[in-house]
Amino acid sequence: MAKSVGKRIAQGVAVALTLAIAAGGVIAYSNRGAIQDHFLAAGFEPSDRIAQIQEEIKLNPTGERIFLASQPTIGGRDVFNRWCAGVDHTEEGHVLGCYADRRIRLFEVTDERLTGVVETTAAHELLHASWARMSQDDRATVSRQLIAEYDALAATDAEFKQRMSVYESLSKPAFANELHSVFGTEVRELSPELESHYAKWFTDRSVVVDWYDGYHGVFIELTAEAERLSTELEALRADIEQRSANYDIAVQQFNADAADFKLRNEQYEFSGNKPLFDSIRGQLLDRQEGLDAVRREIQADTDRFNDLRAQLVELNDVSLELNDVLDSTLAEPQERVDAT
Incomplete structure (x- = not known):
């Protein structure tokens, strides 16, 4: 009986080992990807x-x-x-x-x-x-x-x-x-x-998002600055055009009034009436000075417009340059071969 019991115990252990090995095989199979990795x-x-x-x-x-x-x-x-x-x-x-x-x-x-x-x-x-x-x-x-x-x-x-x-x-x-x-x-x-x-x-996934925000922010800032400059340029352009049109009308009227004053003077209309001559002449000189001031202001704003436009072009060039840097499809720059 002792042998029989012992045999039966041995069989039980063998079965347990077999089950353990089988379970291990299932676990290994289900984790084969992680094991391979x-x-x-x-x-x-x-x-x-x-x-x-x-x-x-x-x-x-x-x-x-x-x-x-x-x-x-x-x-x-x-x-x-x-x-x-x-x-x-x-x-x-x-x-x-x-x-x-x-x-x-x-x-x-x-x-x-x-x-x-x-x-x-x-x-x-x-x-x-x-x-x-x-x-x-x-x-x-x-x-x-x-x-x-x-x-x-x-x-x-x-x-x-x-x-x-x-x-x-x-x-x-x-x-x-x-x-x-x-x-x-x-x-x-x-x-x-x-x-x-x-x-x-x-x-810490936020570190990766920080990396993304860092370089993505460069393009956001470029876009925002370009939009700001474009808006300012459009408003400045419209203002310059309107003021230039008003200036041209004012200059034409001044020239007509100045020519009329000259003709009247040549016809001796102000002879014996120097105060009237001085008054009209003074008004014309004041108008001329005012027109010169307007012209200088328009020119200054035109120069500012050109400067802002140059900044916008530069921003566009930077944006294109950065996009080229990120474009993996571009051909590698070729080294120049000197003629011998």
Whole structure:
């Protein structure tokens, strides 16, 4: 009996071990993505720039694992365009990064005026990588939250609605994917549910939004200043034109009155009446001085108009320059070859 009991105990242990091994297999299978990410991240050696970006976007361990497992790389126009050749280029937006073939690719922007654009793009692409790792059920749940948040925000923020119009041709799932990355990196105030969701990857998401606000604010300031100058120029132009027209009429009347005074004087009309001569002459001189003052004022405002217009042209040039900096599709400048 003792042997029988012992055998039965041994069989029980074997069954328990089998169940444990089976359970372990289920757990391992369900977490195979995280396990694969672990080994990919551990075997990836980021460049100094990528390591700096990783530090600056404040990722938690899960976010860091996905970021490194995506083997992020950064490069100039030529290499970036090869990396992201299959990415659709919208007519209104710039392609600054892509998540393709499970890898994060970033376009290097070194212009100090646009500090933060690479960091924001890296976080944006990380969220695409995270979206790709979510289950269908999780995506469906988060998509509903994202769409609800978008509808509320778009109803009150025309700029954000315009921002998202570059994705209007996408399918609903693809649009939700883009919303997921945009909300996570560009919108400061979100619902508690979404904040909790993004906390899966970021220790402090507001830092990423700060990066976005920093470089996006450059364009906002340029636009606001351009609009201010345009409004001032239009008002000044209308004022100058009206005053110039009034001045021309006044000059014509002065010339006619001065010619009449000269004719009357040549006909000796004021002979023996010097006070009248002096009075009319004095009035004409005062009018002439007043007209000269008006002319100088109009000229001064015309000079100011030209100066403001030059400022507006300069702002436009800066805006075009910055847009060129962000345009990854432009050809790299070629080095000049001296003739020998």
